[in-house]
Amino acid sequence: TDFIELDPKVDVPLEANYYSNEAEVYSAVVAVYDRLGKQSSGFENMITMMNAGSDDHYAGGGGPTDGTGIQSFSDYSISEATIPNSFWNDFYQGIFRANILLSKLPDAPITDANRTRYTAEAKALRAYYYFELVRLFRNIPLILDRVATSEIYNVPQATPEEVYAQIEQDLIDAKSGLPNTITDMANEAGRLTKGAAQALLGKVYLYQGKNTDAAAEFAEVNGTPGGTSIYGYKLVDNFNDLWELDGNFNSEAIIEIVHTNQANVGWGEWGDGRNLGNTVNTMVAPRSVEKLTEDAPDYASGWSFNTVTQDLYDVMKNDPRFDATIADFAALKAAGKVNYTPGYKDTGYFLKKFMPLNSEVTTGGGEPILNYRQNVYAIRLADTYLMEAEALGGSGARAQALLDAVRARVGLPSIPVSLDAIANERRLELAGEGHRWFDLVRTGKAATVLADRGFTAGKNEIFPIPLKELENTIIEQNPNY
């Protein structure tokens, strides 16, 4: 019977034999990181989606049905049928990989130093994914180990409190195992640090209203406002540099999503784990851009998603960050410098932070528009400054100093700190980076600000759970969906 007892060849390793050396375990760690790309890789990425639901952007795109999920969030017709499954599944994939890795690490033949660091990374990433899920969907299953086959369809939803408790525990555990800073930037830039775990923990506290705990974590991450913190974090001098390709891995990045132009992503890889390009770049670029004069900027073309609302344009018009944030194609076109094809919900204003230049288009393999390499910040220092100021209740000397530091960096004078001032600063500083919608919901302003978009209070603060999750399971749909 040996004849019918073939094993697969080496290119399909068996799970039972895996995790048997350093290289294999490291690849399993990488697989947990893989899902961080959800922030800005693939058509259904967090930035495009969350921008679309905010008052700062429309979904845009080619037409009202280009990206049904994104469109339906933008006009609040979102339902269990239109919510893309991936906003649920992708984070759970990261969690599954973290859970398996955590179960294998105790016995894996690796150095104890690596075991400690990998354990901390897996927990921090699991916390990151659960935080995304709980703030998007609120009522979610909390799974920390492999689910037995017999139990697969019987997993209940946990309370948000239980999920938050686990996130906190994971991040507290992770803090001690992560390095303070990355020293080998050539090979490790982008891996999580203690500061990253703390910043995320502060944010997790803030979302629960545990402001004292939040401020304590942020204080360590932020250090002296405007100075260099113990982890080496410091606001980048020139705001514009944050959006340059050379700006990758700068001193302001706390959790940075790494993209590369070396993954040779084609349409076939676009949606899966091999996709390491920045898709937001392509999505927010205007359609069929033509440069008509010598002095015109040389923008690459894209799909005109996340067009900027007149509202955001108006509040930013005179802000020093305007030029780095918004590309005014209405003006450029009127001046005869460029031409472009208006897409859906065209306002003439595009999200310049992520707009690629033709010079940034890769010349390597793969489909050029899928292989942009601009990194993206999930959390950066200006964000944690403002979050700390918010956690401090928007008052006091430190809150004032934090707000001032963010404004001073772009040459703006001090204004009296308040929760409103902080919220307004967040809108301007972090425009288009995917935070606005969460901020509106967290601060209870969403129902008012987004009323004209169709936002329904008591319903749209969270997403509907995708239909597929409800089929054959005991998962219950979120209220009012």
Added chain:
Amino acid sequence: QDIVVKGVINDESGQPVPGATIVVKGTTLGTTSDFDGNYEIEVPAEGILVFSFVGYTTIEEVVNGRTEINITLKEDAALLEEVVVVGYGTQKKSVVTGAISSIKQSDLEDLPITRVEQSLQGRASGLTIAANSGQPGSSSTIRVRGITTLNNNNPLWVVDGVVVDNGGIGYLNQADIESIEVLKDGASAAIYGSRAATGVILVTTKKGKSGKMSVNYNGYAGLSSPSRKLDLLNATEYATLMNERSVAGGGSILFPNPESYGVGTDWQDEIFNNAAVRQSHELSLSGGNDKSTFYVSFGLTDQEGIVATEISNYIRQNIRLNSTHKITDKITFGQTAAYSHEKVVGIGNTNSEYGGPLASAINLDPITPVVETDPVLANQAPYNNAGIFRDENGNPYAISSLVGQEMSNPYAYIQTRLGNYQWSDNFVGNAYLEIEPLEGLKVRSTVGAKLAYWGEENFTPVSYLNSAFVVGQNNINKQSNRGFAWNIENTISYDKSINDHNFTVLLGQGTYVEGINSGSSVTYFDIPTNDYKEAAFVSGHPADKIQSYAYDGYEHTVYSLFGRINYNYQEKYMFTGIIRRDGSTKFGSNNKFGVFPSFSVGWNPVLEDFWPENNAVNQLKIRGGYGVVGNDSSADFLYLATIGSGRNYSFGTGGSVVAGNSPNAPSNPDLKWEETAQLNIGFDARLFQYFTFTFDWYNKKTTGILQEVELPGYIGTTGNPWGNVADMENRGVDLEFGYSQTFEDLKVSANANIGFVENEVTFLGSGIEFLGSGESIQSSTYDFTRTQVGQPYSSFFGFKTDGIFQNQAEIDAYTNADGSLIQPNAVPGDFRYVNVDGEGTITADDRTFIGNPLPDFTYGFTINVSYKDFDFMAFAQGAVGNQIYQGLRRLDIGSANYQTKALNRWTGEGTSNSFPRLTTDDTNLNFSNPSDFYLEDGDYLRFKTIQIGYTLPNTVIEKVGLSKVRLYITGENLFTFTKYTGFDPEIGGNVLGVDRGYYPQAKTGMLGINVQF
């Protein structure tokens, strides 16, 4: 005293028989007849001469002093009796107890059939066959007695004992086929054990016949054209409807003067070829003597497609040599060997809404011209982009400013695919040695193999088809693959008759190895030329612009033991029992071996003494059987938990890719084959001498269908595990009728068959009502097929419409039990959806089953009439009772063209109750909800072949040494009767009955000639 005897040996038709043996009885003295049948032999005057020849009854003649003895040999009646190939042997048809459909070469002669599947379509009951596409050379979907499994439903093809995978069967040349047998029931198919559940098709190729060498040429050539076009809006109608659509959605008038556009561009006219050339040439030689026989053939098929012919054509060349040799009286050696080369140029998408010439022709607006002739416009955007294609006058192929995404000017699209083609080379053959140490005892050893090479070459130029369809960097790609499979089978069979008890016992052992595959692919990006004719793999190309990969396949091995016993008493009572035990690499450690038993019985009451003499029932055989067979056609190593790759991330400032690996789905060591148990009861009858009738009833139950168990997303695996989960049932009736009668110069025959089948999914796993992911159309809100317990496989699922709201009062009157509006957002002109769940508003829960893609029955009939030298044949087939989901129009491109059905849209009270209003603001989801609006009946009757032939009189052709010359004219697909409004109601593919812009079959007129000498 010896005398010299001379004579001529003829057959019954008066033709001389060369090579016949003449022996003096009781001696070794003998001779053979010459080419004209003459012989001459010296014999004792009172001796006895024995005249013999293979296939004829031996005759003994006492010389009795005669010097001239002319002999007429008669064909051996026992050999003439129809036999059926049953797997590892043949059986007289009169004692077959299983359900086997048989198609003989005589049914297929001179038919214009490119692929072997087409010879089965409409000619065997119980088979549902639909072409996958009208692209020449494309395969067909074959289902034997319905859908057996949720997985691979392709039948097992065995060509002269060599298993050939379904996709690779295209190498066969139809003219080389002697017979095709379809083992439909479990009792017959059990001899192929774990691979037989979806039916077994046995193909036997032609062997040489001893005697005079015969040379046969058959050739035909003709022209193909599309049989129908879609009715699409012309430019004026398009502009009018788009205006209306825009205004209804609160927009502006888009085209102020619709009439100014006239009829515009008919994109279908632009892509269709009304004179696509098709030709075929076959030449075969066969002959031999009583020691050796041979059959050699050469074939060439060349067919152009009717859609975008430059990128749609097919060529096949093939050679075959079959021979048998009697090494001694007791030892026979035989072999078959075939080689074919195929080259396919395809249009890309043959049934897809995502681009390609067909989808583009359907969706592109008729306002855009084929070429932009205005020199001003032709030099500005978008025509100043790199990668614009131009006609011979330098005018750019126009780019629609109205309809974009994957929809592109087909002329420009063609330019991007000129450097693409696929090829394959197949070598298939076997060899056997058979020893017969005792009469009736045969020991046979067979080796078979298939070696296949296939691959493709592609050149993708820099192109700008529209703003969303841009290739900024060219690339050239070459893929090549090699696959090898072999098998050894050893059998012992023993035939014995004791008094009136007749036995045949077969014991066998088989070893099968397949999947010895490997391949590689290389792509060079950004090569210096943009012309496919010059594109090459340039040397010294930078490494970062080269992408390549290679793979090794997984070996799949099967080890088998099998046995069969056939018994009959006076051919009155019959019994067949089969058992096969297979072990396969595909299954989990707990289930490596499976045993597949079957039995069948038959009774021939006509032979009973009590059966009254009559002329009404000439023959009758009642038979029944039960068998269990398996299906192991799933992917390899599904039972193992594996680690998947490609979950990568990038670390470090250099941007390098770091490989990430993580577990795929959980393991399942219990994984095993699917089992299909089938009960079959039937009878064969001959009535009133001229009529035959075959009836079969069957019930086929498949259990443990391998199913990728779709896990909820929260489980978090990438990929799903497999399990033996689902059950399915097919119940049906197969009927075959025959009629044949000769009235002097007039011969009439007719055959008809019909197969009814009813499919039902009976189990999908405990607590699982239906399978999660069905088919969907782009941007449609929901899937439109669902596989659910109690329903046929992959049934159409969606909303039921109940007319259109004619006015606000009707909307207001449409309330649920609470008295609130069911469709509060509807406006007049929107669909009224049936509130299936009776609650609240229209939600996902109001979807229901709205149609079945599987036909209730399929049928076919053939009529042959010959009168003197003229012959006529008509062959038709069809399907009844299925629906087709017509997803032709791109829902996410609002400006896509409409079919003319849209002219009858709702425009005000009373205008339409079936086609809703047009608007850009379709809040009622009239178009994006899958509903019965998209379903049409798929019933059709198609005259596949109509042929008229004329055979030149022998008196004319004998003078030039020919034995037969027949001229014929053939029409293929000349008439199709259907109510379906798409291109073609015959739509194959894994999910039957979904039309996404289907490449239709051509209608073809051909002239042919058949010459024998």
